[in-house]
Amino acid sequence: MQTPASFEYERATSVEQALALLEQHGPEACLVAGGHSLLPMMKLRLATPEVLIDINELPDLGYVRVEGSEIAIGALARHVDLLASPVLREHYRIFEEAEHVIADPIVRNRGTVGGSLCQADPSEDLSAVCAALGARLVIQSAAGRRTVEARGFHVGPYETLVGPAEMLVEVRLPIRPGAGSAYQKVERRAGDYAIAAAGAFVVLEGGMVADVGVGIAAVGAPQFTAPGAEDYLRGKEPSEPHLAEAARLAAEATAPAVDQRGTVEYKRHLAGELVRRALRSAAARAAGQEG
Amino acid sequence: MTVTDTENTGSTEPQLSPAGNPMGFGRMLRKEDVRFLRGHGHYVDDVQLPGMLYSAILRSPYAHARIVSIDTSAAEAHPKVRAVITGATLEGLNLAWMPTLSHDVQAVLATDKVRFQGQEVAFVVADDRYAARDALELIDVEYEPLPPVMDATKALDPDAAVIRTDIEGKSDNHIFDWEAGDAAACDEAFAGAEVVVEQDMLYPRVHPAPIETCGTVASMDPITGKLTVWSTNQAPHAHRTLYAIVAGIPEHKIQIISPDIGGGFGNKVGIYPGYVLAVVGSIVTGKPVKWVEDRSENLMATAFARDYHMKGRIAATKDGKILAVQVDVLADHGAFNGTAQPTKFPAGFFHIFTGSYDLQAAHCKVTGVYTNKAPGGVAYACSFRITEAVYLVERMVDVLAYELGVDAGELRMKNLLRPEQFPYTSKTGWEYDSGDYPRALRKAMEIAGYDELRKEQAEKRERGELMGIGISFFTEGVGAGPRKHMDILGLGMADGSELRVHPTGKAQLRVSCQTQGQGHETTFAQIVAHELGIPPEDVEVIHGDTDNTPFGLGTYGSRSTPVSGAAAAVVSRRVRDKARIVAAAALECSPDDLEWTQGRWSVKGDPEQGRTIQEIAMLSHGSLELPEGVEGHLDASVVYNPPNLTYPFGAYICVVDVDADTGKVHVRRFIAVDDCGNRINPMIVEGQIHGGLAEGVGMALMQAIAFDEDGNCLGGSFLDYLLPTALECPSWETGATVTPSPHHPLGAKGVGESATVGSPPAVVNAVIDALKPYGVRHADMPLTPCQVWLAMQGRPARTDLALT
């Protein structure tokens, strides 16, 4: 049996209290949401927080709802909530497709959006989804709230803009009428982290790409995205040659690391292929040609 | 479900017991599942004893390093720590090294050097698990790193570091050379052959990874001197003898209890340092000590499987008659030679690599080497390395088909042994007991719709889509084994069994084998039911406790039904014979006048006159006067020494689709026709096959324990070492043919490992077949998306090393 080091446990009942506890216990304290990233690391003693602040009981942070021209997702929304959300299905199929291939039902039942983004694992699928969609993330501290771009959120692997006495409370997505979106992932086995994964949305106007976003996970794409590919595609027809070129540009923007999932060359190739497929499918959906 | 199945069993027993179970062979739900499904299984980690202490092992971060010093003072000062044991402590007890099952020794705790990452260095006993684990961090070990030998192909290089400096005079990493078959005849066949094809292939190191990791609770009673050991193991009696030899404790004072075992697959055959350390911990502290390893410890330090680098050669005529097979093997045994197989067979039964074909000649040469990896080698349902043998020959046949440009199915059909050739003595000396191979292959092809599949494949190839069809035909030799030829550490491989029928006609069967999920409590009860007419629900199968069961060698190598199952049948027949005498006394006739029908002895020609086995049970315990020399009660015992192995076989067909742009393999269909002779419980047989097929998909597509050049194990967690899930497995299509074993009392053959042995080459052959348009002839497992893509580029990777 794997045995974590000893730690104190506190249960927060409000965001304010959670932040106060973080403040009180200092940098050795740690929030725990679904625990599916943190607890395995604690069992292996790769993480040894002195205090765990449990935020699972915080009320009203598990929502997925439309607020004006945006979709707002509470930080405690679980993977399973995103998978089942009618709001997301209506506006962004990318969520359903990504969630289908994140971990397994056991992890999805507990794991949260906030935990996924704050874990900042380079392979985290939701980071790629949020990057593709140009999400904005709401961070709260005792001093108040601030909003940052998903595309600037990751400071490095396992590091984000969230400070020691702060917490992520919400994800906000712009609604883009007519957008098509899709997610593609190749893994060695169901429930494994991606070898590479890519998501995209496309908005068409008069058959041309009016707006586009690309997100890429697991292959070292800076901020989980590929702006060069997006810029290239904007204003163009989503034809196969154009998609192929965008995919090539996206692949070029990656910086994969070799591990047993694949060589650098393969991962880069795969990233390009998945970007192409995600864009193709997103464009087809935007054109109303694919479900 | 209480359906009786007669299609496969070779015998018709339509009768149902009062509980609705078959009165003998047939489908019935597993008796043990009543407790398992309700969460009432009782595993080693469930054992709680008064005053029990907990323990943890400090392991080496290095693959190869000299131990300069170990400072345990801080750990000893921990308020909850009861004992800290190091190699030096054990040296004082003459316990620092223990014998392996292959005439080598293995360190219990490292003394001089560490020889693989994860090797046991120190042992802490404490009041609770957390304290034991905390204390590990307080032990200060100074290492001087040495160059590790991680690439088996370089282990014998003159400049390779010598791993086993503990063996006097050892100046290289060589363990053994071994050969089988006729080298001269083989050379001759190759010299005269029209076609010779050669192929290197690796069966990578994999791990059995049972869901329950290994563990032990040891309790040495300081007053009586009795040692009780609860442990995860597949061979309790062999363990008892080993503890007696290793620790010098008298064997009659040792009781080994194997409670429920959560999967073994060969991982729980041997004795690990942790087991011995729990015993030492109990002796030192005077308290029961529990040691249970975690997942990473299990994957990194316990018995791995395979790791065979094989160079195969196959000779044939131009029109596809296979003449000979030859193979050179470099066997990576890790840091200690701890493979578990019958003594005379250092490469296990690998020399059954002639497979299912009629050859003129065959020869193999195996060289074993030490590397800085965990020991093991014979595990993961391998039937003593028949996995490697089947993989070799079934890949070679496909490689030959590729070179000849012929259909792999036709090529096999042309070369399979014919039914009239049985019993057949292979070119490496195995005596195959029975078989009808073409029938099994035809049946698999029928279920698959083979011709249609080939048509579909041709159409898809036109469109640039990659679809592959892979066949594997395997023959296993299982049920070790005849005492004359087979022993483990000098213990002959015969199994005892005892059957006692109580006065009311309920029975207890005691067996030496050890179920780890195979369903023995059901199957063995059915054997007694079949032989005696006692309903399976009235037969309790007792196992897993050396104080309460007869001696025997345990469960691995698919030997339970071939050996212990035969023992159960024979002991039942002995009881039946005794019952006949009792019945004759009661009916006042001669035993010769009686005949046996469905659980009853009755007078020939007057069936009304008879006694059921239940009536006889009461009579034999009662006051009925019995003939001179016949004792009362109704029981018997037996030691069954198998005359030969049993030879199950099967034909497997796998259909895959490969995504040409990502390299991802999708197993679309898998057809498995197994012939394991008579099936005692066809449902349990199918369960065993389903599990083995899943394992085959795992090995073929995702599993390997690779190492980087610094000696780091790259498969030390379930994040890195992947077990297949339902999503990777198609809905298995199983079929059966029945060719009973002529020498097994029930006509049964072992089947526990058939699918694990037979399926990997079917999957690999299918993937390679799919890649044919790219000119791919071979790529090593696991065929991950990356490996497939690399193979399409003509440069598949070595899967025993870190990708670069």
Ligand SMILES: Cc1cc2nc3c(=O)[nH]c(=O)nc-3n(C[C@H](O)[C@H](O)[C@H](O)COP(=O)(O)OP(=O)(O)OC[C@H]3O[C@@H](n4cnc5c(N)ncnc54)[C@H](O)[C@@H]3O)c2cc1C
């Ligand atoms: C077997 C398995 C397979 C997986 N496979 C995948 C996969 O395929 N793809 C994928 O993308 N992910 C995968 N995951 C990761 C999974 O998505 C994450 O574990 C999970 O969703 C993280 O959320 P959590 O709520 O469990 O986070 P926790 O483990 O509770 O927390 C993770 C980190 O985030 C911090 N944190 C949590 N909430 C907040 C907050 N609101 N504000 C600030 N910090 C916070 C915690 O302090 C901690 O440092 C897998 C996990 C497992 C166990």
